[in-house]
Amino acid sequence: MTLRNKILVLVAALAVLAGVGTASVLHAAGRADRKNQTQADGPQVAGGDVTLTPGASRRIVFRNMAWGPHRDELTTVAAADPTGPRTASGVKCLRFYAAAGTGICLQAEHGAVQDTYRAVVLDARLKERAHYALPGIPTRARVSPSGRWVAWTVFVGGDSYAGTNFSTRTAILDTATGQLTPSLEDFTAFKDGKEHHAADTNFWGVTFAADDRLFYATMATGGSTYLVRGDLAARTVTTVHANVECPSLSPDGTRIVYKKRVPGLPADAPWRLYALDLATMRERALAESKSVDDQAVWQDGHTVAYALPGDYGSDLYAVPADGTGKPRRLLTAGLAPAYLG
C-alpha cells in the first residue's frame, strides 16, 4: 500500500471511530440529562426547609436518588410514612449521616481537570461548619450519637493501569476541638493481644457508642477482616471478632449488625447481614437473603435499615435485627439514611 493510501485509510477510520466515540458521549450526555427530568411514577419531591433538629415527628433524612431537579440532594420524609412526599434541601451529598444536630456530607467538587471530594460538617440548619479535602471516593460516614465525633471512609486507588490495589482511608474528627485524625492507621492497633503493624492494614466503617469514647470499625489485614473496638481517648484499636465489615452499633450498645463474608457465596455478592451479641459473642443471621454492601443503620432498638441496588441506583430496606421476620422495602430511590428524632 502506498503512503497516500495508508493515510487515506487512517483518515477514513479516524472519521468512523470519531463518529462512534462522539455518538457514545452524546448518548450518555442525553441520558444524564433525562435524569434531571422528574419521572411521573417516581416519588414526589419538593424543595423546602430541611433541618437536622429533632422535630415534633420522627423523620428520615437521606440522599434522594429519584430523577428530577432534586436528585442527589439531602431529603427528608416522615418516618411514619416513608413513601410519602419528600422535602429536598438543595445540599448534594454522595454519602451522609447525621445525629444530634450534626451532619456529615461527603460530596464531589467538579474541578477543571479532575473531580475532587470533600467532607463537609453541617450544623442543624445544614450550614457548613468546616470542610476537609478527601483523598479518594467517599464510601462511609458516621456521626457519634452526641453529635461530637465524626468519621468517614474513602477509597484510595487507581494509580497505575489495571492496578487493582485499592485501599481505604478512614478519618476521625472531633468537632469540639477541631482535631482531625486523617487516618485511623495512626492509632495503635492490637491484634490477638499483640501490637500490630502492617502496611496492608485498612480501616473502614466506623460506628460510635453513646459515651463519646468507644467506637467500633472494620480492620482488614493479611486478607482477613476484623471487628475492632476503638478508644478515642487512648487512640487504640483492638480486635474483638473476625470476619466483620461495616459494623453498626445498636442504640443500647449491646449488639452489632454487620455484613459478613459468607463462604460459598458468589465472589461478587459475598455478604449477608448478621447480628453479634457483644456480651455472648454469639452471631445470628438476619432474615435478608440478598448480599448487602452497606453499613446498616438502626431505626430503633429492634430494626435496621440498609440500601440495596434498585432501578434508581439504590432503594432502602428494613429487617428485624434479631433474625426473625422478613425484609421489607422502606422507600425507593434513596441512599445513606439517618433517623432524626
Add this chain to the structure above:
Amino acid sequence: MYVADSRGTPAATPDAARITSGRRSAVAPTVFALGTVSLITDVSSEMVTAVLPLYLVTGLGLSPLGFGLLDGVYNGFSALVRLLGGHLADRGGRHKTVAVLGYGLSALCKPLLLLASSLPVIGAVLAADRTGKGLRTAPRDALISLACAPESRGRAFGVHRAMDTAGALLGPLTAFLILRQAADGYDAVFTVSFCVAAVGVLVLLLFVPSRTATAPAPDAPRPSLKAALALLRERTVRHLTLAALLLGLATVSDSFVYLLLQHRLGVPDRWFALLPLGTAAAFLLLAVPLGRLADKVGRWQVFLGGHVALLLAYGLLLTGWQSPALPFLTLALHGGFYAATDGVLMAAAAGSVPAGLRSSGLALIQTGQAAARFVCSIAFGAAWTAWGDRTALGTAATALTACAVGAFLLRPSTSPKEARP
C-alpha cells in the same frame, strides 16, 4: 566476543547504514510509529484506569476491596505471557503479528467492560487485557531495537518511553472531560477508550513495517525455546539478566514509595493521587536525554546510575529533613530512576541478544526483573509489618547498595563501543 548485531546482519543494511552514517539526531520512522501506537494505546488504557474505581464504587455499587488479592496472580500470569509472546514473535520474525494480536486483544477488552457488571467478570476482562499487554511488550521492544542503529538505541527507547508516558498522562484527562460532558457516562468512557485503542492498532498495522532493516532473513532457522533459554549461557546476557534480577530484588514497588513519601514527609492526603503523576512527569522529561546519555557513556553505566538515583530517593525518605521541596525532589529522582533504567535496560539487552532471538531475550530479562521486583514487594511488605517503615526502607537501601555493588562487579560489557566488533 559474541556480538549479536554483527551475526544477525552480516552487513549493515541500507536503512541502518543511513542512520549510522547520517545525522545522529534522526530517529527511525518505525520508532516514531511504535511510539505513536504506545501513546495512543496508553491514552486508551489510562482512561479506563482513571475511572475504574469510580465506576466500581458509584457506577456498579461494588466494593473494590479484596480485588487487590488478584493483583499478584495477574502479574505472575502477565510475566509468563510475556515469555510466550517473545518466543512466538521470534518464530519466523513475526514481531508485528504478535504485537498486533496483543494490542488487538487489549482493544477488544474495552467494550467487554461495558457488559461486565460483577467483580469476577471485570477481573477476567482485566486479566485478558493484561494478557494482551504481556503478549505485545517484548515484540514491540524487539521491533524498536531492530529498527534503529545500535549506537542510537538508547535514544530510540527514550523517545518511545517518553511518548508512552505522555499517553499515560493524557488518558485520565480525556476520561475526565467525557465525564464532564456526561455524568455517569462510564459506557461512553469505555466506548471512546475502545475507539482510541482501535486507532492505535490501525497505526501499528499501517505504519510499522513487518520486516525491519535488521530483522533476520525469513529462511533463518526457527528459534526453539531451547535456543532462547540457551541465551543464558551467553556471558553478557547472563550477567545482564543477573544484574537486572539483583537490582530488581531491591527495588521497592511504587505504591510503597508513595506511602513512605506520605508517612515521612507528611504529604497531604489530597495530593496522594498526584504522586504517581510526579514520577511520570519526570520520566517523560528525562527519558530522551538519559537515553542519549546512555548511547554516549554506556547503557550499563546509566542503568546503574538510575539505581543510584533510586538510592538517593530512599536516602531522602530516610532523613528526617522536612522541606516543601522534598516530595518534588524525591519524585524527580524516582522518575529519573525509571528514565535511566526502563528503556535503557532494553537498549543494553538488545546489544547482546542476537536479532533472531531478540524478543525472547528481551522478554527473558524483563520477566526476570519483574519477578525480582514482585519478590521485593512481598518481602518489603513483610519487613514493614515486622519492623516498621523506617527500618524496612533502611534495609531496602542497604540491600540496594549491596546489589548495586554486586551488579557493578558483574559489569556486563554493553557500552556501544565495546558492543561493536
